Amino acid sequence: MKFDKEEWKKKLEERLLEKFSVSLKDASPFEIYRALGETVMSFIARDWYETKKEYSKTKQAFYFSSEFLMGRALGNNLINLGIDKEIQEFLKELEIDYNQIEDEEEDAALGNGGLGRLAACFMDSLATLNLPGQGYSIRYRNGIFNQYLRDGYQVEKPETWLKYGDVWSVMRPEDEVIVNFGNTSVRALPYDMPIIGYGTKNINTLRLWEAHSIVDLDLGVFNQQDYLHATQDKTLAEDISRVLYPNDSTDEGKKLRLRQQYFFVSASLQDIMKNFKKVHGREFSKIPEFIAIQLNDTHPVIAIPELMRILVDVEGVLWEDAWEIVKKTFSYTNHTILAEALEKWWIGLYQEVVPRIFQITEGIHNQFKNELAKLYPNDTDRQNRMQIIQGNMIHMAWLAIYGSHKVNGVAELHTEILKNRELKDWYELYPEKFLNKTNGITQRRWLLKSNPQLSSYITELIGDAWIKNLSELKKLEQFLDDEKVLNKIWDIKIEKKKELVEYLRETQGIDINPKSIFDVQVKRMHEYKRQLLNIFQVYNLYQQLKQNPNMDFTPTTYIYGAKAAPGYKVAKGIIRLINDVAQIVNGDDEIKDKLKVVFIENYRVTVAEKIFPAADISEQISTAGKEASGTGNMKFMLNGAITLGTLDGANVEIAKEAGEENEYIFGMRVEDIDELRKKGYDPRFPYNNITGLKQVVDALIDGSLSDLGSGIYREIHSLLMERGDQYFVLEDFEDYRRKQREINRDYKNKISWAKKMLKNIANAGKFSSDRTILEYANEIWDIKETKIK
Numbered sequence: 001m002k003f004d005k006e007e008w009k010k011k012l013e014e015r016l017l018e019k020f021s022v023s024l025k026d027a028s029p030f031e032i033y034r035a036l037g038e039t040v041m042s043f044i045a046r047d048w049y050e051t052k053k054e055y056s057k058t059k060q061a062f063y064f065s066s067e068f069l070m071g072r073a074l075g076n077n078l079i080n081l082g083i084d085k086e087i088q089e090f091l092k093e094l095e096i097d098y099n100q101i102e103d104e105e106e107d108a109a110l111g112n113g114g115l116g117r118l119a120a121c122f123m124d125s126l127a128t129l130n131l132p133g134q135g136y137s138i139r140y141r142n143g144i145f146n147q148y149l150r151d152g153y154q155v156e157k158p159e160t161w162l163k164y165g166d167v168w169s170v171m172r173p174e175d176e177v178i179v180n181f182g183n184t185s186v187r188a189l190p191y192d193m194p195i196i197g198y199g200t201k202n203i204n205t206l207r208l209w210e211a212h213s214i215v216d217l218d219l220g221v222f223n224q225q226d227y228l229h230a231t232q233d234k235t236l237a238e239d240i241s242r243v244l245y246p247n248d249s250t251d252e253g254k255k256l257r258l259r260q261q262y263f264f265v266s267a268s269l270q271d272i273m274k275n276f277k278k279v280h281g282r283e284f285s286k287i288p289e290f291i292a293i294q295l296n297d298t299h300p301v302i303a304i305p306e307l308m309r310i311l312v313d314v315e316g317v318l319w320e321d322a323w324e325i326v327k328k329t330f331s332y333t334n335h336t337i338l339a340e341a342l343e344k345w346w347i348g349l350y351q352e353v354v355p356r357i358f359q360i361t362e363g364i365h366n367q368f369k370n371e372l373a374k375l376y377p378n379d380t381d382r383q384n385r386m387q388i389i390q391g392n393m394i395h396m397a398w399l400a401i402y403g404s405h406k407v408n409g410v411a412e413l414h415t416e417i418l419k420n421r422e423l424k425d426w427y428e429l430y431p432e433k434f435l436n437k438t439n440g441i442t443q444r445r446w447l448l449k450s451n452p453q454l455s456s457y458i459t460e461l462i463g464d465a466w467i468k469n470l471s472e473l474k475k476l477e478q479f480l481d482d483e484k485v486l487n488k489i490w491d492i493k494i495e496k497k498k499e500l501v502e503y504l505r506e507t508q509g510i511d512i513n514p515k516s517i518f519d520v521q522v523k524r525m526h527e528y529k530r531q532l533l534n535i536f537q538v539y540n541l542y543q544q545l546k547q548n549p550n551m552d553f554t555p556t557t558y559i560y561g562a563k564a565a566p567g568y569k570v571a572k573g574i575i576r577l578i579n580d581v582a583q584i585v586n587g588d589d590e591i592k593d594k595l596k597v598v599f600i601e602n603y604r605v606t607v608a609e610k611i612f613p614a615a616d617i618s619e620q621i622s623t624a625g626k627e628a629s630g631t632g633n634m635k636f637m638l639n640g641a642i643t644l645g646t647l648d649g650a651n652v653e654i655a656k657e658a659g660e661e662n663e664y665i666f667g668m669r670v671e672d673i674d675e676l677r678k679k680g681y682d683p684r685f686p687y688n689n690i691t692g693l694k695q696v697v698d699a700l701i702d703g704s705l706s707d708l709g710s711g712i713y714r715e716i717h718s719l720l721m722e723r724g725d726q727y728f729v730l731e732d733f734e735d736y737r738r739k740q741r742e743i744n745r746d747y748k749n750k751i752s753w754a755k756k757m758l759k760n761i762a763n764a765g766k767f768s769s770d771r772t773i774l775e776y777a778n779e780i781w782d783i784k785e786t787k788i789k
């Protein structure tokens, strides 16, 4: 977009006056933020309209996801429009601090973690690549909770991003639809968010549905002056889009959750069908030629029976014909192999909430049951394992695979595990449906925006084509032996570390040394991600430093950030444990210049943008076979952090791209775990034989550490010592500690370290979500670049 300073000034002044009756000189940061946002919206309006018009003529992909973890929009939008520097300069001339304006925006935190942030990165790539793709989800009034610490424990407070409305959404009442549940109906009101592509005029759309009651007040009850109950229906309806379920990798199984899923899926399909009919009339057999729908995990899988309902009940299509259309329209992404995350619904609840959808699901189940009986007449075990309804539970993943033409995992290892283990029966039946789509991240937000210093330097070295084609970074390899370049990327890292230090001083009053190694583990708190292994190592290190104060040691700061699901007691106990160790270590005068432990409160996209560029070490230490992909690992790599990780998820591909010698890979692999399980794993073996480990584990119960009486440390101790340590924390401890020592030694050699950094940056090209999205577009959706003029 061309930037005309006078025009912007005029627009901004007009908006401030119209909206807030204030002059530019007297406007508050919030008012300026709002006016800036509205000005951007007015400038993109025409292109947005043109994009929609153009897309309606062609095949489109619709990304159904219960989560979109978008973060802030202002900075990203300005960057993608190519006017960020101009706006910053312009505000500076007016003596307005751009950072202060940016800080007025709350994160749109409509997601839990990786899955939701993936959806957000995909939106950016679709728009940048001029691909006709639209997101659909729920406009939760409260996103993921805000996290605070009290006595080292997590406390949750509601998130309120819509408190003052949202400048980036446009309400579209003309597209409102009614969603019918068994005993009630609700209005689904759409809000559209523009998704601005980088360096293109195309503006894509994320459509979020808000739930409303069809009646505002029950007049009968109102007239009897029972005002409280007169609003009951309204409240019940609005509850549907009130709050995001704060679970990551666990199945909630609640009635409201099912209502949320059906609500957004039904509204989205009605919307898609309305637009389809406008162009193609009743030629429903053409649906797969013009519509592709991606189901992001099982949360939106109820779309399969819902599209059947629309085609059969509403449009009068024959069941068999409708099923052919459905199968060719949907594709499904599996995100996990954790048993506790596989979504199942109790038929009683499903029947109560969506009775017609239950009948249709039963119909699909019976149809598949008959197919199975013919396919495997002599294998009733297999038939039973693959039933969609088993006992009184509906298996959403099975419904998804049966009703989709493609099924993908999110990293090579993950897809292999699906094919050979978790979904083996299904892969044997439908080998042609399975494929891999390794996750990716958008380099626009995660390098260009979050690390302007490194971005400019890369551009200085190899030009700016990497912004749209990340594999260009490979050209940086020509500088691997150039000490000037290596020194410069080291200096940029130090600068980013100083910025993080400043942020932590301001927000949490913590003081850390930017010259220490920043060893970072930020992600959701979960046993399989093994923050416990990390803090055990730190506690052991602390004891070593106490015993041996003259030990050769590079000062290190261990940085954590993680939200725990509010009902996940063990995860909350580990947060307390980290803070407990932090208090001991940071409070010890003998130690404080060597070792620091920091827990960053309220980890979210906006904080993540400050953390990734400042990290030296990226901790990706999940138990092998448990992390489907990870995307945080890719953001660290792109910013020059070295991975300390297990061969799990996309770590395998990161090590392959950059060379295993440029990462710190440790621990058991999937095969080793199988073997150990077969042999019989006894955690008492490492506990008794690895020096220092017993002392660390026992600290949980011998009074060295304190959970303040909650009993959670004893629970953690018992999970390890009595209940089999199912994540192999103790088994992997020694190898992990060995790698930590290597890092501590290697970091002293600045040039060889910087070379590792550069190797990682130069080989991060594969992990652009542009690459991922092009693969989906070509191999699953069959959509084509559609550029507006």
Ligand code: PLP
Pocket: 112, 113, 114, 117, 522, 523, 524, 603, 604, 605, 608, 629, 630, 631, 632, 633, 635
């Ligand atoms: N939360 C936020 C804010 C993120 O940016 C990311 C990924 O980058 C995640 C969670 C997921 O992290 P991971 O892939 O390490 O689980």
